[in-house]
Amino acid sequence: MKLTLKIWRQKNANDKGKMVEYKLNHVSEDMSFLEMLDVLNEELLHKGEEPVAFDHDCREGICGMCSLYINGHPHGPLQTTTCQLHMRSFKDGETIYIEPWRAKAFPVVRDLVVDRGAFDRIIQAGGYVSVNTGVTVDANEIPIPREVADLAMDAAQCIGCGACVASCKNASAMLFVSAKVSQLALLPQGKAERKKRVEKMVAQMDSEGFGSCTNTGACEAECPKGISLTNIARMNREYFVAKLTSNNL
Amino acid sequence: MELNSKIPEGPLAEKWSKHKFNVKLVNPSNKRKYDVIVVGSGLAGAAAAASLAELGYNVKCFCFQDSPRRAHSIAAQGGINAAKNYQNDGDSVFRLFYDTIKGGDYRAREANVHRLAEVSVSIIDQCVAQGVPFAREYGGLLANRSFGGAQVSRTFYARGQTGQQLLLGAYSALSRQIETGKVKMYTRTEMLDVVTIDGKARGIVTRNLVTGKIESHAGHAVLLCTGGYGNVFYLSTNAMGSNVTAAWRAHKKGAYFANPCYTQIHPTCIPVSGDHQSKLTLMSESLRNDGRVWVPKNEADAKAIQAGKKTANDIKEEDRDYFLERKYPSFGNLVPRDVASRNAKQMCDEGKGVGKTGLAVYLDFADAIKRDGLKTIEAKYGNLFDMYRQITDENPYEMPMMIYPAVHYTMGGLWVDYNLMTSVPGLYALGEANFSDHGANRLGASALMQGLADGYFVAPYTIGDYLAQMPADKVTTDHPEFKKAEAETKAQIDALLKINGTKTVDEFHRELGKIMWDYCGMARSAEGLQFARKRVQEIRAEFWKNVKVVGANEELNITLEKALRVADFLELGELMIVDALNRNESCGGHFREEYQTEEGEARRDDNNFAYVAAWEYNGKDKDETLNKEPLVFENVKLTQRSYK
Ligand SMILES: Cc1cc2nc3c(=O)[nH]c(=O)nc-3n(C[C@H](O)[C@H](O)[C@H](O)COP(=O)(O)OP(=O)(O)OC[C@H]3O[C@@H](n4cnc5c(N)ncnc54)[C@H](O)[C@@H]3O)c2cc1C
Ligand code: SF4
Ligand code: FES
Numbered sequence: 001m002k003l004t005l006k007i008w009r010q011k012n013a014n015d016k017g018k019m020v021e022y023k024l025n026h027v028s029e030d031m032s033f034l035e036m037l038d039v040l041n042e043e044l045l046h047k048g049e050e051p052v053a054f055d056h057d058c059r060e061g062i063c064g065m066c067s068l069y070i071n072g073h074p075h076g077p078l079q080t081t082t083c084q085l086h087m088r089s090f091k092d093g094e095t096i097y098i099e100p101w102r103a104k105a106f107p108v109v110r111d112l113v114v115d116r117g118a119f120d121r122i123i124q125a126g127g128y129v130s131v132n133t134g135v136t137v138d139a140n141e142i143p144i145p146r147e148v149a150d151l152a153m154d155a156a157q158c159i160g161c162g163a164c165v166a167s168c169k170n171a172s173a174m175l176f177v178s179a180k181v182s183q184l185a186l187l188p189q190g191k192a193e194r195k196k197r198v199e200k201m202v203a204q205m206d207s208e209g210f211g212s213c214t215n216t217g218a219c220e221a222e223c224p225k226g227i228s229l230t231n232i233a234r235m236n237r238e239y240f241v242a243k244l245t246s247n248n249l
Numbered sequence: 250m251e252l253n254s255k256i257p258e259g260p261l262a263e264k265w266s267k268h269k270f271n272v273k274l275v276n277p278s279n280k281r282k283y284d285v286i287v288v289g290s291g292l293a294g295a296a297a298a299a300s301l302a303e304l305g306y307n308v309k310c311f312c313f314q315d316s317p318r319r320a321h322s323i324a325a326q327g328g329i330n331a332a333k334n335y336q337n338d339g340d341s342v343f344r345l346f347y348d349t350i351k352g353g354d355y356r357a358r359e360a361n362v363h364r365l366a367e368v369s370v371s372i373i374d375q376c377v378a379q380g381v382p383f384a385r386e387y388g389g390l391l392a393n394r395s396f397g398g399a400q401v402s403r404t405f406y407a408r409g410q411t412g413q414q415l416l417l418g419a420y421s422a423l424s425r426q427i428e429t430g431k432v433k434m435y436t437r438t439e440m441l442d443v444v445t446i447d448g449k450a451r452g453i454v455t456r457n458l459v460t461g462k463i464e465s466h467a468g469h470a471v472l473l474c475t476g477g478y479g480n481v482f483y484l485s486t487n488a489m490g491s492n493v494t495a496a497w498r499a500h501k502k503g504a505y506f507a508n509p510c511y512t513q514i515h516p517t518c519i520p521v522s523g524d525h526q527s528k529l530t531l532m533s534e535s536l537r538n539d540g541r542v543w544v545p546k547n548e549a550d551a552k553a554i555q556a557g558k559k560t561a562n563d564i565k566e567e568d569r570d571y572f573l574e575r576k577y578p579s580f581g582n583l584v585p586r587d588v589a590s591r592n593a594k595q596m597c598d599e600g601k602g603v604g605k606t607g608l609a610v611y612l613d614f615a616d617a618i619k620r621d622g623l624k625t626i627e628a629k630y631g632n633l634f635d636m637y638r639q640i641t642d643e644n645p646y647e648m649p650m651m652i653y654p655a656v657h658y659t660m661g662g663l664w665v666d667y668n669l670m671t672s673v674p675g676l677y678a679l680g681e682a683n684f685s686d687h688g689a690n691r692l693g694a695s696a697l698m699q700g701l702a703d704g705y706f707v708a709p710y711t712i713g714d715y716l717a718q719m720p721a722d723k724v725t726t727d728h729p730e731f732k733k734a735e736a737e738t739k740a741q742i743d744a745l746l747k748i749n750g751t752k753t754v755d756e757f758h759r760e761l762g763k764i765m766w767d768y769c770g771m772a773r774s775a776e777g778l779q780f781a782r783k784r785v786q787e788i789r790a791e792f793w794k795n796v797k798v799v800g801a802n803e804e805l806n807i808t809l810e811k812a813l814r815v816a817d818f819l820e821l822g823e824l825m826i827v828d829a830l831n832r833n834e835s836c837g838g839h840f841r842e843e844y845q846t847e848e849g850e851a852r853r854d855d856n857n858f859a860y861v862a863a864w865e866y867n868g869k870d871k872d873e874t875l876n877k878e879p880l881v882f883e884n885v886k887l888t889q890r891s892y893k
Contacts, residue, residue: 012804013521029520030642038527043751045808050800053807055315057488062413064320084639111803117436120316124428128421131378132301133705139377140335145387153382153407156414160318189380199255240693 001027001034003075004095005040007052010108017108019097029088034059034066036087040112050235053111059083061224064159067166068112069099072220074163081161081224101162103171105209119176125204127180147184155182157225164219164227166179170211170232173221177205178235179227185238195242202239252863252878254667256360261884262342265364268667269710273717280305282721284468285712286453288440288495290317292412292697293680294474296704297417302431303422304709306716309421309466312436313458313490315808318420321476321488322700326414328394328404328749329697331369336393340401342366347885348399351693352585353660353688354837354853355887356508356861358880361686362666367490370704371656373405375705378424379418381405396534396693404694409533409632415697418599418608419704440495441741441813442734443471443502443676450502451724454734456742461803463735463742467725469716470675472708473499477659477681479512481771481818483762483824485656486518486531492814493821495661496682505876507684510829511823511837513691514771515657516589519640520609529655530640532633532869534693536588537582539617539626541648543571544601544610561611563602563651572596576848584738587690587838587851588892590654595755595849596769599652604651614648654771658696660687660838661828662864664878668711669703672863675715679703684861687839717799742802746814750795754811757792759817760824761785769826774842778830782823789819823869824864824873831875834858850893855887 003024010017024043027036034056041051042157059067070076076085088100090096105210106114144152163174179200184190185198213232220229257268274282283306287298290312298310312320332345345366346503349409350357371647373391379381383405384392393402407414428434435455442454445463452467478493479485517532545551546568553559572592574581582589593610595603603609623646629636634645641651662685663671663678670677680700687695766780792815800806835851836858844852861878 014361020372026523028523031525032640033701034529035525035527037526040756041807042753046751047795047797048797048799051807053805057314057319058321058324059492060530062410063314063488065314065319081637085640086640088642094414113805114847116315119425120318120424120434120436123421123468124424125316127378128425131375131422131427133296133375133422134371136374137380139373139383140390141331142377144385145389146385149385150390151382152380153414156382156407156417158411160316183382184380186571187382188678189378235658236487240272240742 001092003027006097007203008099009111012110013107018233027087028200031087032083033085034083037086053113055085055113063222064161065100069101069166071097071130074166075224080222099168101167119160120202121137122177122204124199152183152186153181155231158227162220167218167222170214172213173205174213174232178231181238182231198238199242252460252876253877255668264360265367271819275713275717277305286466286468286471290521291322291476291680292416292419292700293704296701297472297474298432299422299426300705300709302426304644305842308432310432311438311440313439315341315436317423321491322416323413325697326409328406328411330403331373332366333370333373335391336402338401340403350885352690352692354690356836357686357688359884364701365686365702368702371706372701376418378414379421381414381418382775383400387587388763440736443499444674444730445502446724446730449674454738459805463738465731465735467724467726470712472677472679474679475682478791478821479656479659481822482656483758486529489528493813493818497817499676499823500566501866504676505664505865507861507863508661509825510839511654511660511689512656514590514654516593518585518655519651520604520651534661538640540614541616542573542582542610542612543569543572543595548585551603553828554603555607558642577892581787582890583595591771591840593654609651609653612651630740658691660685661693666809666854668831669708677708679708682893689839721882745798748796750797753796753797754808754815757796760788761819765822769829772840772842773829783828785823786882790817828862831860
């Protein structure tokens with residue numbers, strides 16, 4: 001296949017950045033999207049130009065490192081991660097627009113690489129069960145009904161990629177935060193700290209500059225792991241109960 | 250140097266408890282005077298950093314990804330072993346110990362493996378307490394599955410994402426300590442050197458991957474939890490960033506590198522589709538429970554398939570060779586990983602491989618679908634079939650899957666004693682980075698167990714013993730040794746940036762990978778290894794003359810990052826070959842063509858090779874010195890593995 005690529009190039013956080021056009025002539029349908037970019041980068045290197053920087057690691061759809069806003073969709077046209085997207089999803093001769101995640105809370109580091117440290121800081125605010133190593137009971141002393149464990153697992157699948165934020169016109173992080181809040185609120189191990197947890201995580205989310213949720217559902221539609229909006233509803237409930245009954249941290 | 254493995258005295262089952270009692274302790278109020286550096290945030294690193302911080306030490310933790318949650322451990326699918334015996338099927342600590350020693354083809358240390366089996370039980374308790382959503386039975390108790398190399402059901406799992414859930418558990422514990430301020434986390438930071446002062450590890454030199462800044466960090470001990478080196482083969486199932494740099498730089502500072510030739514090739518991966526291929530995808534081993542492996546009996550049929558003139562469904566039943574079932578009637582398609590991989594390669598070498606490249610064999614579910622119905626197979630493997638379809642654009646419900654072996658795991662690594670300390674005092678290695686408890690072959694679901702055992706339950710104890718005997722005075726990074734290491738690191742970077750050659754880093758890496766795969770992969774021979782050694786030396790020499798690295802150090806520079814890693818792979822590759830040449834036997838993942846039985850099976854040589862080969866660095870381009878740690882077996886009897 002032949003492709004025209006329009007790619008966001010930005011030298012560093014302070015650079016203004018611009019779209020730059022590239023032509024690629026020998027793209028195979030079996031390539032993954034990132035392998036297509038590898039090919040471009042090899043060509044650029046041979047010309048002595050700087051390659052396009054993008055984040056990636058596992059290339060198996062699980063680490064959450066890859067991003068890319070492709071033709072107006074985070075992770076491109078399918079509901080997968082960019083690394084699992086293959087070129088057969090595109091047409092010969094097509095022009096593809098490739099941009100970084102756009103959100104105030106995710107500043108661009110270089111080209112297509114953004115800083116998602118805000119997600120880590122939200123987890124640090126309370127996305128855990130406070131248990132020290134070795135201070136536990138036998139695992140089977142906490143039976144958990146299978147349906148509950150399954151729901152918790154559904155929520156726990158979030159890979160922290162940030163596509164939900166990138167897809168949202170308000171750049172809200174609600175889907176990401178609610179996935180972790182849900183997982184731990186559903187499980188007996190997480191119940192003791194549930195009020196404090198949701199309050200602290202939401203407070204951190206707000207302070208990072210993510211927008212508010214207006215229930216458009218774009219995040220759910222674009223999430224590569226199928227994280228459901230019901231998690232947001234659950235988090236809202238958790239939050240109201242916490243606000244009504246706790247000490248308002 | 251004399252290798253002292255520091256295995257405690259006493260009966261096997263009591264060694265660890267006794268040792269824990271005998272080690273010196275750091276008084277709780279003194280712990281905050283000690284700084285510990287943890288490189289890596291995978292299962293081993295995140296678990297160690299969190300646990301050490303909980304104990305009161307000051308921890309600095311490093312990873313090259315943008316978040317500690319993305320370490321390569323996240324990709325593990327199948328599960329984690331533990332001797333819980335929840336199924337009441339006769340499992341025990343001793344059985345897990347025995348299976349691991351035997352699976353490793355009797356090339357691991359008994360005492361370490363027994364300890365691993367002992368603490369496996371606590372790992373599951375720990376993970377559940379953190380909120381890891383393991384699979385459960387309807388009654389609410391934990392579910393188990395069985396895995397290769399074991400006759401009991403002891404593998405815990407979280408759908409097909411066990412590594413992800415375990416890592417997110419460890420990451421949550423780490424996050425909690427970051428919040429308390431006991432851990433300072435450095436993301437997008439790559440360790441490029443270990444600094445030793447008076448023979449002890451006292452810190453590291455790092456490069457900030459965003460700004461290029463070279464910095465030093467001082468501490469009382471350094472833990473390397475930096476994963477395996479499978480990417481020396483260019484194509485592997487490892488994450489793209491996985492590298493040997495931390496371990497290799499430590500090796501050059503005096504840490505012995507043990508058994509580098511022990512690599513694991515996993516039989517069920519999606520075959521290579523073209524030159525553009527950047528990595529390989531693992532398909533869970535569980536597929537071999539129902540899939541039948543075959544190739545056409547006749548080369549002519551294979552040729553026709555390769556040319557696209559025939560498909561699998563055109564080959565009549567009597568023209569198919571179910572080679573694993575034919576050769577190993579009692580284990581059939583469920584032979585261990587090394588045996589399955591080697592046989593697939595042999596078929597392809599004989600010209601009977603399928604797919605465009607001829608480098609694939611079929612894994613056929615037609616019989617299973619006929620027997621159990623489409624629904625059952627879909628419920629069992631649906632997500633794997635979908636993944637296969639997404640990558641290959643073929644429907645495995647209608648056409649047999651194509652699979653081929655791929656590099657997956659490295660059993661070799663930094664030599665460590667029973668305390669997980671390398672041959673450099675104060676420098677520890679945990680997880681896949683050490684030479685590990687898996688001997689010459691790792692059983693499925695045992696790497697996650699080992700990473701978490703090392704991080705949660707072993708290092709936090711053993712490190713206290715070292716620190717308690719060391720004054721708490723701090724060294725500063727103004728010390729000349731730090732300045733020297735920084736200067737060397739900068740010089741190496743400058744040298745790379747100046748070459749401005751004509752070949753890209755990836756081109757060199759691919760070339761190295763191909764040599765390693767062809768000559769130091771599934772089957773090795775003295776002749777091939779000698780040739781490969783020469784080739785690797787040549788590629789390395791050319792790299793330093795002709796590699797093209799653009800841009801500057803003071804920016805996010807993906808080419809420079811890769812160049813630094815590939816430079817180390819080019820050195821490691823040679824040592825792997827040297828180690829493979831030295832080991833004149835076949836064992837586990839190391840198969841030397843000269844040493845096989847008449848039926849073509851691996852032939853171990855326990856009289857001459859029941860030792861750990863620990864290599865000592867002697868300087869640039871000099872031959873390394875071999876140090877041997879004899880392996881003493883007091884609790885198991887060495888037997889030849891047979892799966893006929
Ligand atoms: C596809 C796949 C599936 C697997 N499935 C299973 C399974 O089902 N069961 C099982 O038991 N095992 C499995 N394994 C093996 C297992 O996942 C790994 O062996 C294990 O997770 C390694 O953990 P680790 O903590 O040692 O290292 P890693 O998870 O690799 O972590 C390495 C860490 O070190 C950091 N690092 C590395 N170098 C540097 C440096 N120079 N500077 C700074 N930081 C650095 C990285 O950023 C990372 O944080 C699988 C492996 C693969 C590839
Ligand atoms: S909720 Fe979905 S889109 Fe958002 S970070 Fe998690 S996996 Fe990515
Ligand atoms: S690179 Fe890991 S999810 Fe895409």
